[in-house]
Amino acid sequence: MKAQKYLDILREIKDVAFATVDENGKPQVRIIDVMIVENEKLYFCTARGKAFYQQLIQNENVAITGMNQAFQMIRLNGVIYRLSQQKEWIDRIFKENPSMNHVYPGESRYILEAFCIEQGEGEFFDLGKEPIVIESFILGNEDYQQKGFIINEDCIHCGKCERICPQQCIKDFVISQTHCLHCGLCYEECPVKAIVKRGG
Amino acid sequence: MKAQKYLDILREIKDVAFATVDENGKPQVRIIDVMIVENEKLYFCTARGKAFYQQLIQNENVAITGMNQAFQMIRLNGVIYRLSQQKEWIDRIFKENPSMNHVYPGESRYILEAFCIEQGEGEFFDLGKEPIVIESFILGNEDYQQKGFIINEDCIHCGKCERICPQQCIKDFVISQTHCLHCGLCYEECPVKAIVKRGG
CATH class of the missing domain: 3.30.70.20 (Alpha-Beta Plaits)
Incomplete structure (x- = not known):
């Protein structure tokens, strides 16, 4: 469960950057909430009307990053898939993130769809330490490409x-x-x- | 100078997410400092040894996002170029961001190269207001692609x-x-x- 602690940091940051590649091959990025992390998997959602949703359906690759107040940065390059049992996942996401009811009250929540990342590779940078510390981690059976x-x-x-x-x-x-x-x-x-x- | 105020928010956030597309067409994202904003231009730098640098040299398109404590989010899709007069720009960046001397002391700063974004399109989301507020802005003469x-x-x-x-x-x-x-x-x-x- 080595990767879990890095996903936990992303969940604590909560508002993290999700990058995708659009239909023109250009990068796109926006802030998205990390809704649930458990069993070394990360769950998020978006609305079917958004360009982000179209990009996810067309290209399964995403890159995520976030940094906390202690200058600990996580990077995660992952592969997304759309969950089955959408209603159950959206209901669970709203239960664990009750402020979502404010943005999508009542039945309007079902314009959202839930996605999961269970394969990927990541890096942890502790820029608040001296010297800085870099660690790498793997989700699922993804190969790790060494850098440096x-x-x-x-x-x-x-x-x-x-x-x-x-x-x-x-x-x-x-x-x-x-x-x-x-x-x-x-x-x-x-x-x-x-x-x-x-x-x- | 309408776009300047949005760039000023990115400069205040300072640690923002920069997304690129790598040589395999996959998204990549990391936290990068916004070093200078002035005259509706945004300046940043990175080291020649990094994958980010290679991606910038191969593909001029970047997407940037950041959110402040008031839940104001900026998205900027821009085109980068490598500045001429590198030494002057790196020296100016270190003068305006003195903590950089801690990471790259002495002459080691010149492993960094400075880039500028002066063309792009962006969106501002004030998620802390009710109802939320969305505005769009343009850098340079980029066309704005309407959404929604x-x-x-x-x-x-x-x-x-x-x-x-x-x-x-x-x-x-x-x-x-x-x-x-x-x-x-x-x-x-x-x-x-x-x-x-x-x-x-």
Whole structure:
């Protein structure tokens, strides 16, 4: 249940940014409420009249981000699906988020449809700590694409990268992946190109 | 200078969500600082090592959103360009945002590059007001694509839409665009299909 704690942070933030790709291939983003998180799944809803709804129906990929007051940021790249048993899910969402009754009183709630994310990959950034801390997590069986940089066997141990790193997160010719900002300064400055991108 | 006040809200929020489309056509989003707004332009920066930077170089379209404590939300769909005179812009950004020196001390700041948005279209949602208020704005000479719904001449004046609107924003067979949630309930329920999408 490692991912649950990151979803819990998104639920606490509640108003998070949901990005989609529209019919023209352009990015779109808006603030959406995280309605329920449980069992490493995230639930949200939107109204059938909205462009966001059309984008979800046409393209299952979403990217979510939010940051809390402690400067902890979550990023989640996930795959959505429309839930079956819509009425039950909308009723449950309204029960757990009673302020929704204010926006969609009475039966008008059923213009909303509920969606779930149970597969995805995410990152947690604690920007309030010094040095910053980065962790990654997985929902479902999604593969995790590693980011950032590593130092390979071409390293000549000159120490330049250690001196220039803005976060001072290189020690003994190893980049601390937990603290790396992914800024790329070491990658650019290494005199023998011994710093390469991970994953990719 | 109508758009300036909306950009000022984004600058006050400061940590806003920037969405892009990656090389696989998938949405990506992360929290980025709004560094400067002036003359209806918005300035931000990122490091050359980051995936965000690569996405900006490959695709000029970004979507931005943020919400403040008063539940005022801004959405901005814009086109970015990389500024010339990078050193001057990065120095100015660090002068106006001195906490950046903490993350990128000394010369390491020049791993960052500065970008500007001066064309785009946006929406302002005041979700803290009752009824909610929606306004749209334009940066530069971008065309504005209208959203939401209108009632056309096929209307039989049955009054069903007025009764079911969750925001009670239909009066005398006209939808108040300033207060409409774009939920689509009237569009779905009109017995003669006299409610149609705007823009299209």
